[in-house]
Amino acid sequence: xxxxxxxxxxxxxxxxxxxxxxxxxxxxxxxxxxxxxxxxxxxxxxxxxxxxxxxxxxxxxxxxxxxxxxxxxxxxxxxxxxxxxxxxxxxxxxxxxxxxxxxxxxxxxxxxxxxxxxxxxxxxxxxxxxxxxxxx
Numbered sequence: 001x002x003x004x005x006x007x008x009x010x011x012x013x014x015x016x017x018x019x020x021x022x023x024x025x026x027x028x029x030x031x032x033x034x035x036x037x038x039x040x041x042x043x044x045x046x047x048x049x050x051x052x053x054x055x056x057x058x059x060x061x062x063x064x065x066x067x068x069x070x071x072x073x074x075x076x077x078x079x080x081x082x083x084x085x086x087x088x089x090x091x092x093x094x095x096x097x098x099x100x101x102x103x104x105x106x107x108x109x110x111x112x113x114x115x116x117x118x119x120x121x122x123x124x125x126x127x128x129x130x131x132x133x134x135x136x
Contacts, residue, residue: 048101
């Protein structure tokens with residue numbers, strides 16, 4: 001299976017879960033007050049994280065715009081349903097989730113670069129390692 005497919009499948013799965021839970025006629029049952037804000041935060045963090053993994057060449061502006069556009073579209077659609085409501089609090093949680101997902105994607109990318117996996121995948125010699133071997 002190509003690497004591209006492995007990167008895109010999690011994004012599609014997260015997007016499907018967000019669309020299903022955000023657009024179904026009845027809201028998700030609440031165990032504690034404001035639980036839906038946690039769902040919004042974590043859902044859009046996962047969406048942004050998987051979007052950055054699926055499409056690493058996208059500029060940050062377009063990734064954020066796509067995520068926030070999806071969030072706004074879902075909030076508008078919820079406001080049009082009889083048993084659902086749109087709220088500014090939900091949109092704030094969505095926005096914070098997008099920022100959290102971006103931060104996690106950046107940390108993952110920095111870890112990837114520092115771990116040496118990127119160097120091993122490119123088959124380029126590790127210059128620092130070669131220098132230390134030649135001095136010993």
